[in-house]
Amino acid sequence: MNIILVARDELQGDLLTLGHRRAEHIVKVLRAAPGDSLRLGIVNGPRGRGRIESLVRKFPFSVTLEVEWEEGGGRRPDLDLILALPRPIMLKRILSQVAALGVGTIHLIHANRVEKSFWEAGLLEEEEWRTHLLLGLEQAVDTVLPEVVLHPRFKPFIEDFCPTLAGQHRLRLLADPGGALPLARAPIPGEGRLLLAVGPEGGWVPYELDKFTEQGFLCCSFGPRILKVDTAIVALHAAVTALRQRQGEAPLPG
Template sequence: MNLLLLFPSDLSGNNIARISDHRLQHILSVHRANVGDSIRVGMVNGLIGSGSIEKLDEQSAEIHFKLDTPPPPKKPLRIILALPRPKMLKRILQTITTMGVEELYLINSYRVEKSFWQTPILSELGLLEQLTLGLEQARDTQLPKIELRKRFKPFVEDELPSLIEHSYPLVAHPGVATPIPHALNKPCTLAVGPEGGFIPYEIAKLEEIGFHCGHMGANILRVETAIPALIASLYSW
């Protein structure tokens, strides 16, 4: 945890936060902090700053903080991702948050198993847990926007055309002739299929509304590997 992420519910006074959950255990067991120590803190969807531990025991920590620094800017990137299996979803949620992705749409496709949609990770609390881990790692406070779409065709035909306006619509798809672009200087809407890729019908529907297909070379990557590689390629550091 490189940043103690605070929520409005943690506030117990003017610039005072009180925590008693897993963050407390991290402070005690990993940071091995003591009263008087300083830690980096940030308010969810707000500023970053520093905090001083004023009280600390096994039950709670009381932190006086000052926030004065804006969080890192988000990348102008929207990812349209066929819902992966739950274990992979956890890692991807943390990765896209750590790398500053602005929006993530989790969608259905032919190769997505119906049972994937039943995972508790997709609950409000389940998503927040993974996104929080990503923000803490990245020293960021801005939560990405997460949307769920369980029907492929209505989403692509009725909603996606307006979403891709003013952005570069790209499908990462192996086997095509054109490589993905590098170091984009514009917003991008990036579609990534499930393990095995989008089926031809789905690729055709995306191309109908203006998506371009691009590859990342001859090697076939797992989705959890492809996502950070794509982000790094599209928006070089």
């Protein structure tokens, strides 16, 4: 926890009282004492610092801080993801990892190779996925909570919903090991929003690839190695980010 995130309605003026997980973390992991100053943030709001006024070091843990907001809110990351719904245990890790890496909106969609039972996972309740996103933000010192949108049917997503996104993204990429275009050759812009679609274990089926292509997605490959979905998502996010940073940079002198 590199920043402690709170909801706006937890504040009472300049005072904030934390219990449960966050208080226990402050006591046991940070081993903080009265007078110590901790990095704080309001979810979808500014970052700042809190000075510990008092704490209860035993169960039920409790910490009271006097807070001061220093900075404006963070910027919404300009990469959005479409993910074929992964199995719940993997989705947990993916949510916190992509929140740490930075993502605007995560569209979780159905695909042919997604098991129908995955849609019954408790993790798809907002209070559940929110927890895992917050873990990622706390790690990365960010306050901007990614949006999550569920699309349990593929056809309405691709035919009806996708066109409504039109104009929001400067580029739409679809990752597929069979993609003819190497990702490093994709015309990735240095600026502007980008949409990246990553398939399920076993990949997209040809019908899905066709449908994405009809919607203007560019089918790219990041090499012949078959990766697990969680590894692939982190790798693709980082590769796209590196390529757009490279693109956005002024040429090196000399």
